[in-house]
Amino acid sequence: MKNLFKPEMLKVLIGILTFLLVLKLVWFVVQITWLSALDIDQQEDQSSKSLYYRVKLTPNNIAAPQKVVHQTTKKIAGSIKEIKLLAIYNASDIAVVTVEYRHKSKVLGSGDIINGFTLEGAGSNFAMFSKNSKNYKVMLAKNAKSTSTSSIVKTVPTPKTRVKTKKPLGEVTNEGDIRIIDRSLLDHYADNMEEIYKNIGIAEIKKGKDLQGFKINFVRKDSPFAKLGIRRNDVVKSINGQEITSYNAAFGVYKNIKNVDNLSLVIMRGKEEMELEYEIN
C-alpha cells in the first residue's frame, strides 16, 4: 500500500492512464473522421411476389359437373394421369424411363416410385406402373414425338446415341395470337445464362442511383428471342405479374422460369404498353 502511494508510482500510473486516454482519443478521432458508424443493410424487397399462373378454363361457360370435384380429390391422393411418359430405354435387365411429373422431368429405373406408383417395366411405347396390386399402363406422350424419336432407345445405347439425345433444341412457334415456346428451349437458356446475353442485350434504366427497370439493347436476328416479338428499345415492365424494377425481381423470375406453363410479358414500346403472351409446351 505504501509503495502504491509513492509519488513515483503515482506518476507511472498517471502516465499509463494518460497514454491509454490519448490512444482511445486517437482511435475516436480515426473513427469519426474515416470510419463508418452505421451498419449498411440490404432492405428486403417487399414488392416481390410469387409468379402467378394462368389456368385454362373449359372452352364453354357451363359449370363443371360435380363429378369433377371427385376427380380432383382423387388427384391429391396421386393419380397416374399426372405422370407423362417422355422417353423409354428398355434393356434386357432394366427399364429406364423419363417421365414428366408436376412439370419436372424425372428419370426412373425399375422399382422406383413416383406419385405412389412403382415402375414395373416398359415396352416399346409404354411403361407399366403398379399401385395397391393394380397395374397401370402409361403410353408414350404424343407431343414427346420430336424428342422421343431420339431419346427412345430399344437397344443398349452407345455413348454416341446418348449425346444425340441432349442435342435437339426446340424453338418458338407462332400459332395465331399466341406464341408457343418449346420447354427444352426455355430450360436450355435457364441452365446457360451466358447464352442469353449472346442473343439479347439488357440494360438498366436508372433515375439517379435508383433502378427503374430494364431496357432491351439489342436482339440478335434469327435468335429465339427475336421470335418472341421483343425489339430493341422495348422496356420490360413486368413478367407474369411481377414488376421488374429490381435485380431481385428479375432473378426471382429467372429462378422460377422452369416451373411456369405460361408467360405474360408487359413491355413499353415507345409510349404504348403491350402485353405479349406465350405458352410453354
Add this chain to the structure above:
Amino acid sequence: MQMVKKSAFIILAVWFSVLLFMPKAELYYTLEKTLAEQDIKLNEQSINEGLFSLSIKDVTVYVKGIALAHVEELDFFTLLFYSSLEVLNLQVDEALHAKVPATTKEAVFTHSLLSPLSVSVDANGSFGTVEGQANVLDKEVRIDFVEVGNIGMIQPYLKKDEKGWFYEKSF
C-alpha cells in the same frame, strides 16, 4: 537492461492498447460501406467484438439486391503482425449451383508480416480441398486442388499439371 525491459514493456503496452481500443465493429461497417459501392451488401444477425477478434454470425450476401450466398459465421482475428479471416459454412444460392460450388465448409485467409505481400487461403467444401496464395507483388493468384470434389462446373476455368488441378489468374 533496464532500458530494454522498459522499451519492451512500452511496445507491448502500445500494441495491446491499440488492439484493445481498435473500433472493430466500425472497421467492419467501413468494409460494408466500401462493398456497398460495388452493389454488394452484407446483412448479419449479430456482431460480437472480442479482444483481438470480431465475430459476425448469419451473414447474407446480397449482390445487386439478390441474396446470392449465406455464411454461418465470419471470424476476423488480428494481432497486427498476423491476421486471419475464417469463413464457416458458405452456402451459395441454388440458382448458381451450375456455375459455382454449392458449399464451402471452411475457408481460412491468413496474412502474416513474415510475408507481407501475400495472402494465403485454405478451404474445403463440395469442390474438395484447396490451398492457395495471392501475391500482391506478382499480381497473381494460384489455388491448388489438394483433394478434388465436385468441380465440374468450374473445370473450364482450371488448369492441370503434374500436381493436379489448379486455378491461376493475374490481376
